[in-house]
Amino acid sequence: MAGTKYAYVKSFELPDTLLPGTFIVARVDGHSFHRFTEVHNFAKPNDERGLRLMDHAARDVMDEWKDIVLCFGESDEYSFLFRRKTELYNRRQAKILTSLVSKFTASYIFHWSEYFPETPLNYPPTFDARLILYPSVQEVRDYFSWRQADTHINNLYNTAFWALVEQGGQTTKKAHESLRGTNSSQKNETLFSRFGINYSKLSERFRKGSILVRAISSEKDASNSATIVPALESEGNSETSPQRKMDKLAALKSAIETLHVDIIRDEFWTDRPTLLVD
Numbered sequence: 001m002a003g004t005k006y007a008y009v010k011s012f013e014l015p016d017t018l019l020p021g022t023f024i025v026a027r028v029d030g031h032s033f034h035r036f037t038e039v040h041n042f043a044k045p046n047d048e049r050g051l052r053l054m055d056h057a058a059r060d061v062m063d064e065w066k067d068i069v070l071c072f073g074e075s076d077e078y079s080f081l082f083r084r085k086t087e088l089y090n091r092r093q094a095k096i097l098t099s100l101v102s103k104f105t106a107s108y109i110f111h112w113s114e115y116f117p118e119t120p121l122n123y124p125p126t127f128d129a130r131l132i133l134y135p136s137v138q139e140v141r142d143y144f145s146w147r148q149a150d151t152h153i154n155n156l157y158n159t160a161f162w163a164l165v166e167q168g169g170q171t172t173k174k175a176h177e178s179l180r181g182t183n184s185s186q187k188n189e190t191l192f193s194r195f196g197i198n199y200s201k202l203s204e205r206f207r208k209g210s211i212l213v214r215a216i217s218s219e220k221d222a223s224n225s226a227t228i229v230p231a232l233e234s235e236g237n238s239e240t241s242p243q244r245k246m247d248k249l250a251a252l253k254s255a256i257e258t259l260h261v262d263i264i265r266d267e268f269w270t271d272r273p274t275l276l277v278d
């Protein structure tokens with residue numbers, strides 16, 4: 001329809017296209033989760049239910065946007081990596097970021113009661129989000145190394161901190177003082193000698209965070225990928241029955257793997273040589 005005299009306001013909507021050929025990383029983070037986790041009685045320092053719910057919300061996001069190739073989650077945050085050449089929403093920044101954080105938040109709330117059947121939501125949790133562009137594979141790898149190193153440092157600190165408070169009877173103030181200036185091996189030693197906790201035996205989910213990857217994109221399953229993905233794409237334009245399409249989509253969905261492994265060492269990446277290609 002021809003514009004009305006009001007239509008000029010549209011020209012104030014400026015383009016926000018992201019630089020082509022760069023890797024897009026989006027990171028969502030729980031808003032004031034210090035408070036949210038208190039109010040909802042999360043176990044300290046890690047609540048397995050909460051972490052699994054975060055993984056579920058991230059899987060829903062990954063299901064929705066097939067150009068997401070890798071996700072990493074810890075604590076109240078999740079990072080999403082898009083393939084370098086994605087043309088999602090013509091690479092419009094706000095469209096990508098707001099859709100993603102909205103989907104993540106909606107899914108977190110939608111699935112809440114499956115993970116916390118005994119704990120009604122006291123108020124609606126929200127997440128903030130940012131988007132970062134990386135020009136090369138090196139920065140992408142270093143980004144995920146940075147997040148996983150952060151997981152380790154925080155988790156070791158928090159594990160020692162809550163052991164001192166809950167088992168050692170220290171006040172939170174005293175526990176912070178006890179840990180000030182200590183290095184990793186001193187924290188490990190404190191945990192082991194005072195509380196009998198062998199840090200390296202704690203859940204890998206807690207120590208390494210969660211990684212989501214598409215199983216079919218791994219080299220081992222390349223033959224599988226070669227059949228499912230094109231089949232789905234071509235079916236998008238054909239008369240294939242809705243049920244069959246749903247089945248295929250379910251297969252693709254279940255092909256997302258949740259891992260708690262080292263993402264810093266080369267092995268993770270060399271095992272998945274196609275992950276950062278285009």
Ligand code: DGT
Binds near residue numbers: 030032
């Ligand atoms: P923000 O992100 O600036 O709005 O503020 P917060 O409070 O979300 O701060 P942030 O994101 O730096 O730290 C995450 C908080 O969430 C931190 O206080 C610990 C808490 N949290 C995350 N996961 C768990 C968990 O599994 N159990 C418990 N008890 N707390 C958790």
Ligand code: MG
Binds near residue numbers: 030128
């Ligand atoms: Mg934040």
Ligand code: MG
Binds near residue numbers: 029032
């Ligand atoms: Mg937060």
Ligand code: MG
Binds near residue numbers: 029030075076077
């Ligand atoms: Mg956080």
Ligand code: MG
């Ligand atoms: Mg619209």
